[in-house]
Amino acid sequence: MNEYLQYIYLKLKSSSDFKHRELKCNLGTINLFFIDNLCDSKFISEYIIAPFIRNDNIKADIEDVKKNVLYSNSIGDIKTKEDAVIHILSGDVVIVFDFISSAIYCEAKGFSKRSISIPIAEAVLKGPREGFNEVIVDNISLIRRKIKNGNLTVELQLLGEKSNTTVALIYLKGSAPNNLVDYIKKKLSSINLDFLLDINYIQEQLQCKYTCFDTIGYTEKPDIASSKILEGKVVVLVDGTPFALIAPYFFIENFQTADDYYLNKYYSNFTRLLRIFAFMISLFLPGIYVALTTHHFSLVPLEFIFRLAASRADVPLPLAVEVVIMTFFFIFLREAGIRLPQPIGQAISIVGALILGDAAVGAGLASQSTVIIVALSAITSFLTPKLNTAMIFWEFIVIVLSSLLGLMGFFMAIFIFCAHVGSLNSCGYSYFMPFTTSEQFDYRDLAARDNLQDISKNMLQTDEDERK
Structure with a gap:
């Protein structure tokens, strides 16, 4: 039996919602593995199973199968046995062949989720009404809709040895200081947890210790997260959490709201x-x-x-x-x-x-x-x-x-x-910025804001030398 088959059965056979479908072709058996309540059954039937059944001349070439047989728009290679299980548990269909040593996956997510709704904790009188939900893919798409820039970088990684939770690091390349991005990546890679169920697990690792002040910001509004990214900050999303972390975060931002930029300036x-x-x-x-x-x-x-x-x-x-x-x-x-x-x-x-x-x-x-x-x-x-x-x-x-x-x-x-x-400091920056800067002091968005077109878009770069 294929090593993928043995490992997948060993890990998931006791789960009642784990499904295995066998298909016969001219070269042998094709095995499909997926979780029933995480996938779209109609999509699997029409775009994965049907092409295999209708094709009478499947070749023992994984690249030919991906290009000429399957209709799915998102297909990738399985790197390891553990990777195969993670893809199955993430809502993908893993395909294992008897006649090909490698395996592939097709994205077929179809689980129920909360729709995009008005955020409760950050209501506004004027401005966008969209709020993050618990699905990280939807949250990333909300940010991408607002920032149509090729330099917008989204880096995904799995944290939590048992939960394997998807975490997204989002920043604008060229605007976010490299030292800031490297600092947060180092912090994330040093997190050693059995499970990661909420964004606060990461917030506690990033924020300054021994203080009751939040030195790492958070928001449930995509427009706020997008504006912070355009300022040169880094946003962290966690699958299953309708909030985004913002780093660094300064004391003066506790007095700023989204309405400040949508309503009359005075x-x-x-x-x-x-x-x-x-x-x-x-x-x-x-x-x-x-x-x-x-x-x-x-x-x-x-x-x-x-x-x-x-x-x-x-x-x-x-x-x-x-x-x-x-x-x-x-x-x-x-x-x-x-x-x-x-x-x-x-x-x-x-x-x-x-x-x-x-x-x-x-x-x-x-x-x-x-x-x-x-x-x-x-x-x-x-x-x-x-x-x-x-x-x-x-x-x-x-x-x-x-x-x-x-x-x-x-x-x-x-x-x-x-x-x-x-x-206090936030990811190496003084929590009292920009009041602690001795050069290029930016006063246009502090106790009062200036015209929107005059507000600095990238305070972090100009003040990078002031980091601690």
Whole structure:
């Protein structure tokens, strides 16, 4: 028995959806192997099986079979026995001949998949509505439709010893720095996992360690991924994940959205500044509130001090503890709203916030001013969703230092925050770029964007010497 036949049977014979079809020809037996629910049965019947049955003069030449017998548009050679099994499990038909030592495969994928739909997490008022799905071939095609450039390079590889997951590395040759491409290739080749089921397995390997900030970006919109590729960045796709990784990724990009480039420039600039201001409110407002009302109440207007003292007269807890408890309440509500089904989650998050806030004031656990401060901090955090995780941790750090040392602790927390963010890097580039560049500083798309035609298209190349 052919070595391919033995190995394929050994690996797949116990699977009920594994199919083997034998065809007789003038020279011997032709064996077809495929997974039933991964392939298109009609395609196999019309373009693979029918040509073999109708042809009465098949030659013992694999190239003649590929050129003159099969009708499939995607045919390739099987290199190893393991390669044959991977092709079968990927939705291809593997063809093994008794009279030819080599084997071939034909692409016949026909599995069910989610259609291209509107991305939920990155909705836009104006612009493309397409979003990635879980099929890597579809995701690559969405990018290729937007970038019709011969230099667009797509490199595929399999990761995960047991899962054999397809990973695509996409970049624009000539725009993406060679050092960046080599760095990511080296990182991917060093990944040693039994299985790779989600893109986060790769993100953890690429991003900076020991930080809650995402130093590797992600998106579910093909237009954003395409724009990053045209800027000279690298995009990574994983089969089975409707998100794309973007490397490198900089801190300022957390405040940029797709709408910034699709809506009126002046309105876009206003909303971007609003997001930056909301980030500072969410991160620093509870801390400075604790610092002023605990250690430096002389800096607070007298009328507000009297109102604050009256509202806190029945609250037995220290102010810092009160703020922390209310912050946890809002975190619980936000997590509950995310995990529950969408219609129920929205109702619970709104009603829960009203009930808990009113109940906390009535029970004497918090004052009205504290509820307002914490609620404002929670609401403003929704304007920068990609920074939510990091802001939760740093908000508590600011509150603790402010409660212990007052304004000195508050400014110390700001210094530690800036030092931490400034020490991070993304694939060798400073996370604070372009603020860390000393030459050719590009200001046209930072806190405010310039005209679209004037925005730099390739910041990475001009700043390559600034890499760390």
